[in-house]
Amino acid sequence: MSKLSLVIILAAGDSTRMKSSQSKVLHKIAGRSLIENLLVSVDSLSPENHTVVVGAKKEEVINHLSEIAPKAKTVVQEKRDGTGSAARLALDNHKGDGTVLILAGDTPLLTKQTLQEFLAAHKGDGNKASVLTAQLPDPTGYGRIIRGEQGEISKIVEEKDTTADEKDIDEVNTGVYLFDISVLRKVIGDLKSNNAQNELYLTDAIALINQSGEKSFAILSNDYTETLGINDRTQLAEAAAIMRDRINHEHMQNGVTIIDPTTTWIDAQVKIEADATIYPGSAITGDSYIKANAVIGPRTTLDSCQVEEGARVIESNCTESKIGKAAKVGPFTYLRKGTVLKNESKAGAFVEIKNSSIGEGSKVPHLSYVGDAEIGNETNIGAATVFVNYDGEKKHKTKVGDHVRIGSDTMLVAPVSIGDGAYTAAGSIINEDVPAGAIGIGRARQVNILGWVLRKRKESKSAAAAKKAGAKE
Ligand code: UD1
Numbered sequence: 003m004s005k006l007s008l009v010i011i012l013a014a015g016d017s018t019r020m021k022s023s024q025s026k027v028l029h030k031i032a033g034r035s036l037i038e039n040l041l042v043s044v045d046s047l048s049p050e051n052h053t054v055v056v057g058a059k060k061e062e063v064i065n066h067l068s069e070i071a072p073k074a075k076t077v078v079q080e081k082r083d084g085t086g087s088a089a090r091l092a093l094d095n096h097k098g099d100g101t102v103l104i105l106a107g108d109t110p111l112l113t114k115q116t117l118q119e120f121l122a123a124h125k126g127d128g129n130k131a132s133v134l135t136a137q138l139p140d141p142t143g144y145g146r147i148i149r150g151e152q153g154e155i156s157k158i159v160e161e162k163d164t165t166a167d168e169k170d171i172d173e174v175n176t177g178v179y180l181f182d183i184s185v186l187r188k189v190i191g192d193l194k195s196n197n198a199q200n201e202l203y204l205t206d207a208i209a210l211i212n213q214s215g216e217k218s219f220a221i222l223s224n225d226y227t228e229t230l231g232i233n234d235r236t237q238l239a240e241a242a243a244i245m246r247d248r249i250n251h252e253h254m255q256n257g258v259t260i261i262d263p264t265t266t267w268i269d270a271q272v273k274i275e276a277d278a279t280i281y282p283g284s285a286i287t288g289d290s291y292i293k294a295n296a297v298i299g300p301r302t303t304l305d306s307c308q309v310e311e312g313a314r315v316i317e318s319n320c321t322e323s324k325i326g327k328a329a330k331v332g333p334f335t336y337l338r339k340g341t342v343l344k345n346e347s348k349a350g351a352f353v354e355i356k357n358s359s360i361g362e363g364s365k366v367p368h369l370s371y372v373g374d375a376e377i378g379n380e381t382n383i384g385a386a387t388v389f390v391n392y393d394g395e396k397k398h399k400t401k402v403g404d405h406v407r408i409g410s411d412t413m414l415v416a417p418v419s420i421g422d423g424a425y426t427a428a429g430s431i432i433n434e435d436v437p438a439g440a441i442g443i444g445r446a447r448q449v450n451i452l453g454w455v456l457r458k459r460k461e462s463k464s465a466a467a468a469k470k471a472g473a474k475e
């Protein structure tokens with residue numbers, strides 16, 4: 003049997019301090035919404051039921067939950083009259099007793115370990131009510147923990163209701179609680195809104211439980227950074243930085259070299275193998291997977307990309323692409339969705355590739371656009387080649403064989419196909435297939451008009467230089 007009957011996540015608040023058209027709990031750090039980060043940790047406790055209290059921007063939150071936590075039940079709080087009233091709604095929608103964990107949807111940094119330790123302490127001591135607390139260097143904005151003579155918790159006072167003395171208390175309520183459900187049920191109907199915000203505070207349940215003859219306990223967490231709540235964009239950035247450091251630390255412990263962890267942003271779900279190296283200013287997001295000995299950066303963005311062993315990606319921006327073993331990308335390369343670079347291939351400077359595969363050992367070294375193409379092995383695409391895939395209405399495909407040499411500045415007008423071992427002449431516009439072994443030349447023949455400069459630009463420096471070189475009119 004699970005040790006937790008119910009988890010309640012409070013996420014109905016209006017989040018006015020975020021000044022956002024989006025719900026606060028949907029804002030992201032490390033590629034996951036705030037509420038998803040929290041759920042990942044909460045789920046390690048294997049709760050029997052989840053209830054999320056939603057309200058402000060509820061459709062958006064319900065939609066998101068149906069994707070990330072389809073089993074979670076949602077309860078709508080129409081009137082945002084406080085955390086106490088939100089928790090009560092969730093309790094009223096739950097049958098049965100046992101233990102409930104209550105948390106705010108805006109504390110994404112809580113770890114599995116801390117929640118497990120909190121639960122173990124609550125259960126181990128036979129507590130009926132426990133509050134997770136933290137000592138903050140700057141407690142402003144948080145509810146303060148008032149302890150009694152024996153160190154037990156007597157009440158929680160919200161910032162707006164504190165006296166000058168209470169403001170100096172640095173132990174705060176993290177908004178994470180464990181309650182015996184039947185004990186909480188007895189008092190939750192008695193919460194009063196006679197406070198500075200005119201709300202029903204869940205925090206007041208502590209004082210009420212104490213008055214009812216049961217005891218409440220404050221359990222101090224040893225890492226305050228985990229318990230930070232996000233109410234505005236500054237706190238969002240602070241939390242993101244803490245999460246970044248945590249993720250980078252873990253990769254480094256696993257053998258990844260990160261040259262500058264402060265400028266390296268890696269999403270939570272990214273996988274990186276030992277002996278990969280990440281240079282400064284890089285972001286690796288989505289479902290990216292970086293294999294051993296790959297070198298990424300500096301200043302590279304990889305979103306949901308797979309980078310095979312020993313590949314190198316410098317100063318580039320890549321999305322939903324596969325970069326083969328020992329392939330080279332960059333600098334200044336743009337790989338868009340559906341790019342597949344096979345082993346030892348190359349996409350060089352100022353090259354954009356979309357929905358195309360580049361065969362083993364093939365190269366697109368400079369200044370090219372490759373769209374909707376299939377390129378064979380050991381082929382070279384000359385500088386400034388454009389795969390002309392769009393006729394203004396539809397996209398078309400280009401096929402290029404093995405060991406092909408596309409001359410510089412070729413326009414390959416799709417649909418078109420270049421056979422194995424074929425060449426195209428530099429500067430060609432190729433709109434007919436080139437058979438294997440042929441050279442396709444699609445350009446006007448060059449004509450030299452002798453003496454033209456001497457006749458038409460008589461007094462120019464060019465004419466003088468030509469004369470000196472022996473040119474005649
Ligand atoms: C709350 C605590 C405070 C604690 C802090 C920790 C109360 C009264 N205060 O303050 O002691 O130090 O969290 O981060 O609980 N919510 C609802 N319905 C409502 C109001 C809020 O669902 O009617 C949700 C919010 O969406 C949010 C959570 O409850 O996820 C906390 O609300 P918030 O307004 O952020 O409370 P704080 O002022 O941070």
Ligand code: CA
Nearest residue numbers: 108231232233
């Ligand atoms: Ca908060």
